[in-house]
Amino acid sequence: MKLDPFYLIVDSAEWIERLVPLGVKLVQLRIKDRNEADIRGQIRLAKAVCAAHRCQLIVNDYWRLAIAECCDFVHLGQEDLAEADLAAIRAGGLKLGVSTHDEAELDAALAAEPDYVALGPVYPTILKKMKWAPQGLERLSAWHARVAPLPLVAIGGLNPDRIEGVFAHGADSAAVVTDITLNADPEGRTKEWIRRTAAWR
Numbered sequence: 731m732k733l734d735p736f737y738l739i740v741d742s743a744e745w746i747e748r749l750v751p752l753g754v755k756l757v758q759l760r761i762k763d764r765n766e767a768d769i770r771g772q773i774r775l776a777k778a779v780c781a782a783h784r785c786q787l788i789v790n791d792y793w794r795l796a797i798a799e800c801c802d803f804v805h806l807g808q809e810d811l812a813e814a815d816l817a818a819i820r821a822g823g824l825k826l827g828v829s830t831h832d833e834a835e836l837d838a839a840l841a842a843e844p845d846y847v848a849l850g851p852v853y854p855t856i857l858k859k860m861k862w863a864p865q866g867l868e869r870l871s872a873w874h875a876r877v878a879p880l881p882l883v884a885i886g887g888l889n890p891d892r893i894e895g896v897f898a899h900g901a902d903s904a905a906v907v908t909d910i911t912l913n914a915d916p917e918g919r920t921k922e923w924i925r926r927t928a929a930w931r
């Protein structure tokens with residue numbers, strides 16, 4: 731399976747409505763702190779927009795809702811993974827991406843037979859407090875050696891100037907949040923990401 735090299739992560743369907751029509755082909759809906767009915771509505775709207783624009787939607791965390799809403803890709807962290815019903819996810823025909831931050835987590839991720847593995851934070855991130863120090867580019871190469879031929883996603887502190895480095899060290903896709911959502915011009919920055927990742931598409 732091939733992932734688009736530009737992996738946008740946003741916290742609402744409204745962001746997806748705004749940015750996916752610009753040509754985004756891979757987006758994660760990563761919602762925190764909303765009630766279930768709200769999240770279900772967000773997933774429905776995101777799914778409709780992504781279908782209209784041939785963009786792959788990945789639902790973070792809410793695997794039960796993703797199955798119920800007939801989505802086809804979920805992303806799970808290690809705690810989510812430990813509690814998730816992987817058989818139900820597979821029976822629902824969903825693909826699975828898994829976060830990793832150390833070797834033990836990589837072992838657990840690979841045991842789940844995922845469709846991609848993410849490594850982070852490659853660089854410092856301001857999005858959330860993390861207990862792991864930045865992994866650095868050499869760590870991406872080490873992950874690539876263990877993960878290939880599965881796609882490897884780099885995440886954490888990425889910006890357009892760091893794209894080349896992560897792909898040179900074995901990443902197949904670069905995931906990004908704040909470089910776009912906190913940018914003064916999110917649309918312009920999204921177009922820049924699409925352009926700067928074109929060589930790996």
Ligand SMILES: Cc1ncc(COP(=O)(O)OP(=O)(O)O)c(N)n1
Pocket residue numbers: 739758760790791805806807808810827828829830848849850858883885905
């Ligand atoms: C592509 C990608 N990589 C890592 C994460 C982080 O997932 P997780 O560790 O479950 O943390 P939250 O995002 O749920 O806070 C991700 N979402 N996407």
Ligand SMILES: Cc1nc(C(=O)O)sc1CCOP(=O)(O)O
Pocket residue numbers: 829830831849850851852854855856857858885886887888905906907908909
């Ligand atoms: C959501 C998330 N997960 C990470 C991990 O390492 O698992 S780093 C991260 C934040 C990514 O946001 P930004 O692009 O703004 O740094």
Ligand SMILES: [Mg+2]
Pocket residue numbers: 790791805806807810
């Ligand atoms: Mg999670």
